[in-house]
Amino acid sequence: MESVIKNKKQAFWSPLQRPQFRRLFVGQLLSDLANWLDFVALGTLIVYGWGQGSLALAALSVSMGLPWVIVGPLLSARCSRFSGRRILILCDILRAFLLLGLIWSESLAILLLFVFLKMSVSSVFDPIRQLAVKNLTEPDQWAQSSSLSQLSVNLMKIVGPMVGGGLLALWGDRSPFLIGACCYAVSALVLFGLREWSVPSETKEEGNSKSVMREAWRHVTQRPELKAGIIYSTLLFFLVFVYDGLFVMVAKEAGMDKSQFGLIIGSVGIGSVLGALAAGQWNGWQQHPLSRMTWSGMVTGVLVGVVGIGALGWFPNEIGFWVIICILLGACGAYSLVPFGYLLQKETTDKTIVPVSALSNALQTGSMLIAPILGAFAAEWIRAGGVFLIVGCLTSLIAGMYRLRVQRTLEKERILVSSTDECL
Template identity: 40%
Template sequence: MKAGIFKPLKERSFRSLFGAQVFSDLGNWLDFLAIQVIVAYQWGLDETAIAAVIVVIGLPWVIVGPFASVFVDRLPKKHVMITCLILRIVFVAGLFFAPNLYILLLFVFLKGTVAAIYDPARQSAIRHTVSEEQLPEAVTLSQLSMNTMKIVGPALGGGIIAFFGARSPFIVEMVGFMIAILFLLKLPVLHETEEHNDKESAKKQKYWGELLGGFRHISKTPLLKISVILSAIAFFIIFLYDGLFIFVAQKLGFSEGDFGVLISAVGLGSVVGSLLMGNWTQWKRKPIHFMATAAVFSGFLIILMGMGSMNVIELPPVGWMLGAFFLGLLGSGESVPYGFILQSETPKEMMGRVSAVATSLQTFSMLIAPTAGALLAKWLGVSAVLAGAGSATCLLGIIILLFIVKRMNMQKAATEKQVQA
């Protein structure tokens, strides 16, 4: 089998960056489970406390990430990432010793803040470690790490909690961040000097001008603008029903124990999708087409699940697990091209700002969607929300495809007019 998706790992720089990401991603999912166990089981708090944790996890990406990203673009990426990892170790230690919810939320927020700074630096570093030709594979590997750790992290965290106690994953997480630092210490100095040579010019550049530059770049780059809007709306739709999925699973006949298997099927589909996307990169020619088509098919699957929870369609559990697998597979068909567009349509020197702005828009959608989903579920019912979310996903993909076709026809007509003239 050809190297395919793993080609960028031949580059020493990217290999170090990717190794650090794997352990960083693992840590993120280890403590997500541990925090919920502490809040719900050890302290006996209700759903409001869990909701507060989830909101505080996402908040730094909205209110800190975009503003800090200007400094991320100015500073050496290697040093930024190492500093962030050191601070994350400190803040995870704070989570380990947190005596109550308020102290826990403080350290959750602080850890989320450095994560919101680390990620734009990592996104920017990708562009400095691989060639443009290897960018699709590098982006796919990055997505593969995130998708894989979504499965491995909670499973490993659950095992560690069972054997060593609720707070033990924090220790493993700190060790993981230390290993990530070791990988980054081996990262060669990135060639960023051309971006920072004119220091006097950089000093004269106003902070707000640079910050708004990230927003302006997205608004003035058609392909990037469409992908960011499509991704943000898709995230909103997904998180409308994400918190309700456990109730859908009950209606589909899944027991409490089997629910984890259903979620794992989605995760496995994401991993397989990332592997396929990395080994077949023809999608990079028309990434928006691919994202929109994936949205149409995934929306169709969500509608089927909604109809199943209404007892309109009946399938054995294995059939729904297969549907969940393909839902994860199609999810990679949206997330991987989005990551590629974000990287390929953004200048290296603006990568931090642009990625932080795009992530903040997505995270904002993720924060407001669960509340809207819960209200709609009380009004219309869980099954109706799921079917509606699937219909909205299909419609979104169709609208984007129609927009693309209309634009292509306009360009064709303009070309023909020029030829005739």
Template identity: 35%
Template sequence: MKRHVFSPLSNRSYRTFFFSQVFTDLGNWLDLLALGALITFTWKLGLEANSAAVIAMGAPFLLIGPFASVWVDRLSSRMVLLHSTFLRILVIIGFLLAENLYMLLPLIFLKSALASISEPARQSLLRHLVPTEEMAEASALGQMVSNGMKMIGPAIGGLLLTFSSPAAVFAVEGVLYLIGWVIMLALPRVQAAADYSRDEKQGFVRDVAEGVRFLFGNPLIRSAVMIVGLSMFIIFLYDGFLPPLVQALGMDTLGYGLVTGAVGAGSVLGALLTGQFTQWRNWPILFMAVGRIVSGLLLLVAAAGVLYGFAHGNTALWVVIFAVTGAVGVGMTVPYAYLLQTQTPKELIGRVSAVAMAVQGIAIFTAPSLGAILGKWLGLGWVFVLAGGFTVLLGAASMWRAQEKKSLTSSASM
């Protein structure tokens, strides 16, 4: 029978995994606006407090994830996922009880620390549940859920804030985590990915180093991680400039809502198409490289809109352009997730995925500050010129490298 993007859902174990991800990912993104509203509107705090919250969200992926991922490989990934999800429920209860920023920041840090553990555990568990021949489709479904919840979660959170308070958002978030945790109870028991019985004295640093060496020693994974890491850096140079960009393109608040919705919808559609048409498995790096070139060209179109008034006020055209941008972006992340799963040994999947997340975390931490400096120095339009140009160059360099080493385009399918 011919496979399609939803084929993995016929696997009962994966189906359980999938629906648990739907609820937990929705919970992950539900409080994005609520935390900001609590800090800014309820407690009347300024930019410093919001910046501190952002740092507390991101720091664990750099400081905690790579080391904690050792336990993901040493222990049952199902058990790690269950425990980390349950602890996040307790953290949400802490959100409800927090009375000031000094109580809230450690809770935000702890929630992200648990996320930095649960994500590698989820990747490790996925490896046990899905056969290699269906991993492309499963990776696409995972990205569909992730990108869909990034769009739906803040929208629901904003709606709840309109009629209630941040506390109500946190309560709903806790219920979503609880539902996801209950679903996880039906996941099959799996053994630890790695057997350390022969070397119990091996330390954390050596274990993490083993994951780092494998990541940068595997040509396919190294190429994928570098493409995604550099792409994330470029994206976060301009990510905070979307509202002024929409305004500069001649659109109002409604246009901003339509554009952001188009990016999310395009991401979901892109994931479905990438999962349905999986011929890219034979040349994943080339596929990612072409996606970078297309993304860069679309950014240059947006720059032309700011600098030269191209399609000024044409909301319909910009909605289509941003929808395509979202779809093309997922065309990068699905092969990336697929390569991590199929090229990494089971006993290393937790560490390798955590180190890969840390590489992205470095980009997320450093790029926004540089983007703000460039925005003040060069202006909005030229920031997008730089971002688009560098993205095109990244895609072209990746394509040249992939064609130079043909093994990058064939070994993924072996």
């Protein structure tokens, strides 16, 4: 309880008072900007430039997700033994070169290969960044650090599409790749000034990535709240990726052009920034983060369903309507992700944060690899709007059931773990 009270006294921006975290945060801002420039450019190139449909978008989603399952858990466990600072810098440099390769991609297959390689590097960058946050801030600032991290991602959802849309109009479909590569390069220069942080000796001596991941899973199973949060987020991420790649199809079905599609994605980003700011400023959820995650999930499901209804033509397709709904959708999503990031920091140690983060990413992404394919085939049958409507209903239903039933199980497991610890 004392730590919770102490956390409440911390201002939202307090971690930025630490020069090392401030440098890490600036590097993440630049990387996230490159990520969102890439996102818009890939979607518009495939749909508007090459005239591809939902199946091509599903292939893109799989290429983006597969590395987090088969590459991230193995490489991140090994990389955690080396200089975290150098790994972060190397990841940015590699992603810069891979984005330059996308400029000369003339076929879907080549484009998907470069996307796969870039996301493989990103699957290593993220767990190492989590370790950096843990070592460059104090425990009473982890909630604020998680909020700032989400703020970076969500802020770039606004800036990225806006800048990307402008670049598309001025310099063509490939220009966002060039600017994104420059952002990764500048991020590497910023991260060059980070100090080295200590790596647990047990991690350095560990040579088998599989045993590291087994230890990570054992760690998760011994912490009921962490396990429940990972399983819940895995289910929700699956549902998100059923419809996420179809946003551009919804925009096209509603008669929007490329600039309006960028505005819709930017509106989600505006809401996400507001949600991250709210979660960082009013952090009473720290006592029960999973409860707040499920509450946000129920509201998110309702909003996704409303998007589906609008795309099917049951609501007037006014741009103002889409902007308001997407702002609310982004706010609820961010308000759910911040508690999960805090849960990862709170329930892990320096030794386990990297493998547990990689394991969480692998489970979330692995569960949703099939999701884009299901969404694509469903969109061919019931249109993209129908997919949004069905997924929205399922999201609210699962979040509600999880809130009612899993929370009770969690309390029982807490009691069991406590009694076991006392016996030991």
